[in-house]
Amino acid sequence: MTTAPPPPDAAASAFAALGIEAPILSSLAALGYEEPTPIQKEAIPPLLVGRDLLGQAATGTGKTAAFALPLLQRCHRAIAAGEKKRVRDPSALVLVPTRELAMQVAEAVHRYGKGLGLSVLPVYGGAAMQQQLMALKRGVDVVVATPGRALDHLRRGTLRLGGLHLVILDEADEMLDMGFAEDLEALLAAAPAERQTALFSATLPPRISAIAGRHLRDPVTIHIAREKVTAGKVPRVRQTAFIVPRAHKLATLGRVLDMESPTSALVFCRTRTEVDELAETLNARGYRAEALHGGLSQEQRDRVMKKFRGGKAELLIATDVAARGLDIEHLSHVVNYDVPSEPEAYIHRIGRTGRAGREGVAITLAEPREHRMLRNIESLTKQKIDLATVPTVADLRARRLDLLRGSLRETILEGGLDTVRVVVESLAGEFDLMDVAAAAVKMAQAASDPGERDEQEIPAYIPRERPPAAPVARGVPVGKPVRGAPAPGGAPPARGAAPSVSKTGARFCRVFIGAGRQAKIRPGDLVGAIANEAGVDARAIGAIQIGDSFSLVEVLEEEADKIIAALRATTVKGRRVTVRRER
Numbered sequence: 040m041t042t043a044p045p046p047p048d049a050a051a052s053a054f055a056a057l058g059i060e061a062p063i064l065s066s067l068a069a070l071g072y073e074e075p076t077p078i079q080k081e082a083i084p085p086l087l088v089g090r091d092l093l094g095q096a097a098t099g100t101g102k103t104a105a106f107a108l109p110l111l112q113r114c115h116r117a118i119a120a121g122e123k124k125r126v127r128d129p130s131a132l133v134l135v136p137t138r139e140l141a142m143q144v145a146e147a148v149h150r151y152g153k154g155l156g157l158s159v160l161p162v163y164g165g166a167a168m169q170q171q172l173m174a175l176k177r178g179v180d181v182v183v184a185t186p187g188r189a190l191d192h193l194r195r196g197t198l199r200l201g202g203l204h205l206v207i208l209d210e211a212d213e214m215l216d217m218g219f220a221e222d223l224e225a226l227l228a229a230a231p232a233e234r235q236t237a238l239f240s241a242t243l244p245p246r247i248s249a250i251a252g253r254h255l256r257d258p259v260t261i262h263i264a265r266e267k268v269t270a271g272k273v274p275r276v277r278q279t280a281f282i283v284p285r286a287h288k289l290a291t292l293g294r295v296l297d298m299e300s301p302t303s304a305l306v307f308c309r310t311r312t313e314v315d316e317l318a319e320t321l322n323a324r325g326y327r328a329e330a331l332h333g334g335l336s337q338e339q340r341d342r343v344m345k346k347f348r349g350g351k352a353e354l355l356i357a358t359d360v361a362a363r364g365l366d367i368e369h370l371s372h373v374v375n376y377d378v379p380s381e382p383e384a385y386i387h388r389i390g391r392t393g394r395a396g397r398e399g400v401a402i403t404l405a406e407p408r409e410h411r412m413l414r415n416i417e418s419l420t421k422q423k424i425d426l427a428t429v430p431t432v433a434d435l436r437a438r439r440l441d442l443l444r445g446s447l448r449e450t451i452l453e454g455g456l457d458t459v460r461v462v463v464e465s466l467a468g469e470f471d472l473m474d475v476a477a478a479a480v481k482m483a484q485a486a487s488d489p490g491e492r493d494e495q496e497i498p499a500y501i502p503r504e505r506p507p508a509a510p511v512a513r514g515v516p517v518g519k520p521v522r523g524a525p526a527p528g529g530a531p532p533a534r535g536a537a538p539s540v541s542k543t544g545a546r547f548c549r550v551f552i553g554a555g556r557q558a559k560i561r562p563g564d565l566v567g568a569i570a571n572e573a574g575v576d577a578r579a580i581g582a583i584q585i586g587d588s589f590s591l592v593e594v595l596e597e598e599a600d601k602i603i604a605a606l607r608a609t610t611v612k613g614r615r616v617t618v619r620r621e622r
């Protein structure tokens with residue numbers, strides 16, 4: 040680690056430096072934003088002083104906040120200053136191509152503007168007209184609408200645009216692709232001429248430039264500049280991406296990690312709230328995950344890094360800001376829980392693995408709407424990111440069997456089977472040896488089975504190049520509706536454990552015992568069995584973790600063999616159970 044973390048209020052001051060004021064700053068702090076994204080840094084100041092803006096930026100870059108924060112602050116100011124009599128006609132109109140985006144943007148505006156007392160209404164086709172009519176009649180400050188439905192309301196006289204201070208066109212290229220060009224013209228013509236206008240688009244074809252030329256006045260132009268990246272600078276790592284709807288990201292991450300079994304992985308998230316949530320969920324899933332973000336004190340940060348470097352945690356969940364300057368050797372995996380907003384950030388992140396000639400793996404989870412950003416990254420790096428399908432329950436089972444096969448091989452090679460050989464011999468007369476072995480494998484498999492947790496399939500996402508003409512919800516998997524992501528919890532899977540060292544310098548290792556909560560095992564049962572059967576002092580026993588179908592007990596390294604042999608020769612809660620070193 041080479042840099043000090045930013046103080047906890049750094050985020051607030053970074054946004055404040057752009058001109059954002061108190062009530063919005065607290066919303067941003069609550070959301071865990073650590074610093075503005077590049078488009079926010081460039082777009083917020085000119086928008087706050089009332090300039091028009093033409094911004095080329097894709098989804099996922101933090102574009103929504105880039106226009107929503109100034110929009111909220113300007114509307115709030117105008118209303119608070121009593122610049123005009125407070126008629127409840129909208130002060131701002133945001134036009135977006137789809138109803139899904141209308142809902143998303145309205146929700147974001149609402150979240151950022153908590154505490155300002157402004158009302159936001161999404162208006163889109165396919166929703167009950169009556170509700171929208173009533174809300175519009177009551178009066179709203181910010182309308183987020185698809186062009187077709189906005190025009191419909193305009194023509195009925197239920198949406199009045201005479202009081203607009205601000206119009207935002209979001210994803211303008213998609214609105215044109217969806218045939219909304221005329222609707223846009225009609226809406227812009229109905230808005231006051233002295234309004235402020237911002238247009239965002241991922242691409243700037245001539246049709247967009249033409250609209251900008253007609254409707255923007257002396258706009259500030261922003262194109263998030265890309266550093267030149269030479270092919271040699273891009274690290275050679277295996278790059279894979281999974282396209283998954285937001286609701287399935289957590290489950291996907293868990294499953295991908297189970298398949299990859301990383302020894303030390305850095306997982307990047309956008310916000311500290313996300314970092315905390317992920318760390319908690321992954322810990323519940325049996326991983327040893329540590330959270331690192333700008334909200335930690337130096338002391339907490341040092342503790343986290345010590346655990347990660349010392350192999351006591353296999354996953355480090357961090358924001359970009361917190362991971363900046365971290366010097367970590369030998370990362371087996373880098374995981375992007377979101378597509379980074381800048382391709383350069385992606386390159387920087389994945390460059391942390393695959394060092395010193397070792398194989399590195401970079402895994403990215405992208406929401407369907409972020410698919411396009413992967414292409415931007417590919418074209419910049421001139422390297423392919425493989426789109427993979429989320430491992431299925433069957434894949435996972437196959438992988439577990441693979442791991443089990445590996446464990447069996449190791450156990451055979453380790454030897455020391457004499458104490459159990461007698462069991463095999465006693466069955467050999469009665470059964471085929473192959474069946475005896477198969478039954479033993481089945482029991483071992485059941486002992487490490489994480490149970491119901493992974494039984495739900497994650498739906499496959501079928502990417503499309505372009506949204507269809509009708510306003511279909513975006514980012515929703517094609518196919519039948521599915522239930523939400525499997526909840527975390529249940530038994531943690533058996534994970535590899537590095538031996539720990541106690542304060543007195545004694546070395547501990549973990550012992551796997553094939554019985555857990557389902558067999559009504561309590562820590563006292565294990566301590567009792569170990570102390571009585573192996574005749575060791577209770578001080579030889581460390582932390583005990585009880586899962587649904589197995590338990591893990593830390594024991595003194597020098598006593599481990601004795602304890603394992605003793606437990607194998609006895610019963611726990613009246614049952615014979617699998618006992619072995621946890622690898």
Ligand code: AMP
Binds near residue numbers: 079100103
């Ligand atoms: P957008 O490009 O507006 O769709 O934003 C993409 C994602 O980035 C959303 O989940 C936002 O909540 C998140 N986001 C936007 N700005 C920031 C920021 N400054 N720090 C962290 N996350 C952000």
